[in-house]
């Protein structure tokens with residue numbers, strides 16, 4: 001995880017990009033892991049696009065697949081390491097935020113449509129991500145448990161950041177890249193996952209995911225421009241009425 005914060009323009013849109021994130025397994029508390037999201041909110045970020053590397057619990061998934069996250073299970077949050085524990089800062093959002101639709105349906109639709117246009121349909125998925133603490137990978141019994149509770153992929157990040165973004169009123173789109181297919185059977189002769197395998201697969205698919213994100217941001221920019229020009233006459237009219 002490079003640990004760089006890159007500021008610039010992506011498809012003409014002012015963008016903050018985190019090259020690597022903080023993880024709970026590195027020893028950081030949940031509030032600190034998610035602090036960059038609040039920093040982004042404070043400088044005006046409205047839409048968060050999160051990516052992660054994950055293990056494919058769904059055995060139909062292949063290494064290298066990209067899953068649009070439709071929902072998550074914040075397992076560590078449910079069991080006490082929740083990023084919003086502590087005094088609530090009303091400046092960001094309410095004490096008890098709803099998490100009914102954390103991943104914006106319109107952004108998910110746009111992501112799938114864009115992936116199709118780019119010829120990526122063969123490796124696109126949509127499913128549920130479960131966040132665990134790590135740093136160890138799962139035992140087969142743990143993996144079967146996670147599959148049974150409804151998860152398609154498992155990883156060590158993302159859900160806490162998304163919870164904090166939703167609390168702060170941001171829109172979220174998430175991609176989970178399957179870097180290894182999880183072993184569900186005991187005493188399997190399949191090769192266990194390694195961090196090297198995770199990085200190698202992520203690097204092989206990185207260009208595709210970068211192009212997907214860049215194209216989606218470009219489309220969002222043109223939507224914003226269309227909304228601005230549509231809004232301008234209304235704003236001008238209002239101004240004129242006041243003058244009269």
Ligand SMILES: O=P(O)(O)O[C@@H]1C[C@H](O)[C@@H](CO)O1
Nearest residue numbers: 051052053155156157195198
């Ligand atoms: O930051 P993400 O969730 O993409 O990183 C995952 C979790 C671990 O750091 C690593 C596991 O190999 O990849």
Ligand SMILES: Nc1nc2[nH]cnc2c(=O)[nH]1
Nearest residue numbers: 053054055154155156198
């Ligand atoms: N917990 C977990 N995180 C991952 N990140 C990439 N692959 C995996 C995996 O199999 N399990």
